[in-house]
Amino acid sequence: MNIYDFKVKAQDGGEVALSEYKGKVLLVVNTATGCGFTPQYDELQDLYDEFKDKGFEILDFPCNQFGSQAPGDDEEIHSFCTGRYGITFPQFSKVDVNGENAIPLFKWLTENTKFEGFGMSPMGMMLSSVVKKTDKDYKNNGNVKWNFTKFLIDRNGEIVARFEPTDMKKLGAKIEECL
Numbered sequence: 001m002n003i004y005d006f007k008v009k010a011q012d013g014g015e016v017a018l019s020e021y022k023g024k025v026l027l028v029v030n031t032a033t034g035c036g037f038t039p040q041y042d043e044l045q046d047l048y049d050e051f052k053d054k055g056f057e058i059l060d061f062p063c064n065q066f067g068s069q070a071p072g073d074d075e076e077i078h079s080f081c082t083g084r085y086g087i088t089f090p091q092f093s094k095v096d097v098n099g100e101n102a103i104p105l106f107k108w109l110t111e112n113t114k115f116e117g118f119g120m121s122p123m124g125m126m127l128s129s130v131v132k133k134t135d136k137d138y139k140n141n142g143n144v145k146w147n148f149t150k151f152l153i154d155r156n157g158e159i160v161a162r163f164e165p166t167d168m169k170k171l172g173a174k175i176e177e178c179l
Contacts, residue, residue: 002157003028006105008061009093011074016092018059018105023155025051025178027058027171028109030097032069032147033080036123037165040148041085047172048089054179055155058089061106063097066146070094097144109151110142113162118145124166154178 003026004019027047032038048058062077064070070077074093081087097106115138118124131138131145138145148165152174161174 004157026153028151030063034069035147037148060091062094
């Protein structure tokens with residue numbers, strides 16, 4: 001099984017087969033419009049602009065599971081993201097990434113990656129303390145821990161790496177390596 005086996009709901013409600021992205025390097029991200037990490041949209045758009053002509057796509061999945069930080073419907077979220085951050089990469093319908101209502105794509109991503117920590121930055125330490133209040137075993141499961149968790153997929157549809165929201169530094173180099 002790889003990413004091309006999944007179908008997801010487009011922002012307009014239609015169905016999108018991820019096989020449409022065969023042969024591209026993909027970054028799958030769960031996002032939120034009212035999060036401390038929301039400014040990462042600027043960095044994501046910069047990465048998209050830099051690499052899209054080389055076969056790179058970002059697949060944006062808004063999610064309201066972490067602090068209810070993605071309020072609004074799909075249209076409101078999309079308007080915010082395009083108006084405030086000028087995103088031009090594909091944005092899909094709002095989803096759950098954990099729990100019984102998680103979409104199959106995120107179940108596959110979380111079952112096939114490991115959480116490797118938030119790092120020792122002040123933001124990483126703060127996020128660890130917040131997450132452990134709702135998930136006592138957070139260090140030992142693959143669940144998405146917060147908004148802006150990123151999964152890098154190679155041109156063959158296989159998971160290459162997982163990046164927590166606190167880890168943007170290595171992302172560009174890893175994308176370039178996959179291209």
